Amino acid sequence: MNARLISFDTHSDERGHLSFGEFSNNLPFLVKRVYYIYDVPSKYRRGYHAHLKLEQVCFCPIGSCKMLLDDGTFKKEVVLDKPDSALYIGPGVWREMYDFEPNTVLMVLASDVYDESDYIRSYEDFKEVVG
Numbered sequence: 001m002n003a004r005l006i007s008f009d010t011h012s013d014e015r016g017h018l019s020f021g022e023f024s025n026n027l028p029f030l031v032k033r034v035y036y037i038y039d040v041p042s043k044y045r046r047g048y049h050a051h052l053k054l055e056q057v058c059f060c061p062i063g064s065c066k067m068l069l070d071d072g073t074f075k076k077e078v079v080l081d082k083p084d085s086a087l088y089i090g091p092g093v094w095r096e097m098y099d100f101e102p103n104t105v106l107m108v109l110a111s112d113v114y115d116e117s118d119y120i121r122s123y124e125d126f127k128e129v130v131g
């Protein structure tokens, strides 16, 4: 599956923690866009799409949520519940986000600007694209 967990580096001392990702060590692309999802009621699921070309890195600096990943053959569930644990998702992976804890912020770093034509929003189309 074109998705994997990434560990951000963390410097910790008595003042707290500082975590960072840096191209190309543990951030595999140059970031062109950042967006974040928050105040998601726990009963809602979001996502329901894949991308044709976009690469993304997702993490929860605050709180936690789960992600279902599906490449058309295999499915797996990933829990994002640590500020220094991120998930890389490449093209061709269907994702759904759910079980947002109250006050969660899901940060997403993206390799390109927003382009609706890069989305596959129908699961039927997704199955056709990934063959």
Ligand code: TYD
Pocket: 033, 035, 037, 046, 047, 048, 049, 114
């Ligand atoms: P949507 O794709 O429904 O979010 P999710 O994948 O979490 O279910 O996005 C909500 C709206 O925001 C939709 O109209 C597209 C818009 N949007 C932007 O304008 N720019 C962006 O960078 C993103 C990610 C979404």
